[in-house]
Amino acid sequence: MIGTVFDLILLNPMVNILVVLTTVLFGSFGLAIIGFTILVRIATFPLTLRQLNQTRAMQQLQPVVQELQKKYSDPKRRQQELMKAYKEAGVNPLGCIGPMLLQFPILIALFYAIRAVLPQSPEALEGLSGRLYDIAFIQHAVPLEEHFLGMDLRSPNLVMVVLVGLTTWAQMKTTVMYTTDDRMKMQQKMMTWMLPAMLAFFALSFPSGLSLYWTVNSVVGVGFNIVTYGFPLLGIQPLVALRQPKQPPSGDAEQPEPSGDAEPPPGDQKGKKAKAGVATSAQSDRQARTTHGSRSNRNKRPNRRRRS
Secondary structure: OHHHHHHHHHHHHHHHHHHHHHHHOOOEHHHHHHHHHHHHHHHOHHHHHHHHHHHHHHHHOHHHHHHHHHHOOOHHHHHHHHHHHHHHHOOOHHHHOHHHHHHHHHHHHHHHHHHHHOOOOHHHHHHHHHHOOOOHHHHOOOOOEOEEOOEEOOOOOHHHHHHHHHHHHHHHHOOOOOOOOHHHHHHHHHHHHHHHHHHHHHHOOOOHHHHHHHHHHHHHHHHHHHHHHOEHHHOEOOOOOOOOOOOOOOOOOOOOOOOOOOOOOHHHHHHHHHHHHHHHHHHHHHHHHHHHHHHHHHHHHHHHHHHO
16 A cells, blocks of 8 residues: 555656656756756755754754753753743744655655666566556657766766765755754764765665765755855855744743832933923922012011001
């Protein structure tokens, strides 16, 4: 059941696409693999850009994560607070592995597609005819040429093994990592060398056509990294602005209460000055009335004496 779904959804469409691309690209199966790789990367670019956004956001949240890890000793409570911080910052931890997981079924399907499109026996050629769509243009395109730049795409090739390691290393070096944890920096440096070596070792037993796909895929990945992150050594600035993560609000921080000596806001200062001016004016009027009244009383007393 799973094999039938795999053939129907991935393997058979991939076989026919490779046959069509080979016919269009001057009958070269190597150029067809290169064109297929570029088409896959273009189709998955929105997902790749989302992965870059999530990766950068996760790395920029490392100080908050380290603070929460120090603050909460209970694993359950710490995990809840971490998920809360991710949610407030608009970050999905699983969003970083989408394109990576997508590569695995494509690699598996391409491995079988190369073996199917480049048959090595009459029985394999008959099996290929059963995978081709009933279109005359596709039916008459086989068999295909299995050589590209002097190498047999059905067998491993030492040059492609070296290229797999070098291009994977270049892709990891152009990927900008933001972290303040020394331990994570050491792990990233180790992976920069271990992953290319591991993939190069696997390429020793893979068809060189599959190694060609991975090499072109890594070269396109280097180009995407330069477009996204820039290349400071050459003075190249990023061409795509990544979404910055939201800063999670610090719920534990208490707002300081205003003290008696604290200066009021500008609006309150103006109001208090206006009130003080009105009070001073009223006090001056009372003093003027009191002075005027006392003078009037003094002027009336001599007149009373004269009348008496």
